[in-house]
Amino acid sequence: MMTPMIPPILNFATGNLGGAELVEKSTTLADLQGLFADPHAEAVLSPDTQLYRVAMLPGNGGEGDLNMGVTYLEAGRVGQEFFMTRGHIHARAEQAEYYFGLCGRGLLLLQDMAGVCLLEQVFPGSVHHIPGHVAHRLVNTGETLLSALAVWPAIAGHDYNAMGECGFAVRVLAGEDGMPHLVTSDQQGM
Ligand code: PA5
Numbered sequence: 001m002m003t004p005m006i007p008p009i010l011n012f013a014t015g016n017l018g019g020a021e022l023v024e025k026s027t028t029l030a031d032l033q034g035l036f037a038d039p040h041a042e043a044v045l046s047p048d049t050q051l052y053r054v055a056m057l058p059g060n061g062g063e064g065d066l067n068m069g070v071t072y073l074e075a076g077r078v079g080q081e082f083f084m085t086r087g088h089i090h091a092r093a094e095q096a097e098y099y100f101g102l103c104g105r106g107l108l109l110l111q112d113m114a115g116v117c118l119l120e121q122v123f124p125g126s127v128h129h130i131p132g133h134v135a136h137r138l139v140n141t142g143e144t145l146l147s148a149l150a151v152w153p154a155i156a157g158h159d160y161n162a163m164g165e166c167g168f169a170v171r172v173l174a175g176e177d178g179m180p181h182l183v184t185s186d187q188q189g190m
């Protein structure tokens with residue numbers, strides 16, 4: 001009798017992915033230099049500060065295959081601005097993606113090719129369809145680690161330059177009460 005194999009395991013309560021050899025990528029503040037609005041606040045922090053890491057199951061990368069990975073985004077701020085991922089549009093821009101909130105609280109910032117932004121709340125159990133041609137970025141607005149599962153076509157790729165100099169039209173800053181509020185590029189003079 002064939003013994004069923006134990007597949008990789010995602011702990012939905014903690015966001016921990018295990019049981020497989022993972023491909024891991026860590027992103028520090030230095031990697032995102034100049035992305036946050038306040039350069040003085042950025043200078044106060046160590047460039048080695050880890051903002052997030054992504055743990056991925058290795059895929060074969062071929063046409064028709066799917067990638068899956070979990071993003072672990074630390075809680076914290078650069079000045080008033082909440083920690084966030086770099087954000088990207090897919091190199092094959094028409095390719096869509098799903099995000100699923102696992103633990104922590106945050107926002108998913110979506111921006112279409114016309115520069116129109118949409119925000120969705122991310123929380124344990126939240127489901128996010130990211131259509132093709134839509135740039136996406138996670139923002140941790142909570143006080144604990146934010147983790148989210150992503151599933152996307154292996155051929156999609158990541159384009160970190162397509163957004164151009166202006167980047168996303170909306171930033172998420174903490175108000176005086178510590179709660180997130182949105183600032184548009186017009187308000188920031190970006
Ligand atoms: O594929 C995705 O959209 C995610 O796995 C992201 O790559 C991850 O959240 C890290 O963000 P970024 O690629 O913008 O640095």
Ligand code: NI
Pocket residue numbers: 088089090097136152
């Ligand atoms: Ni993506």
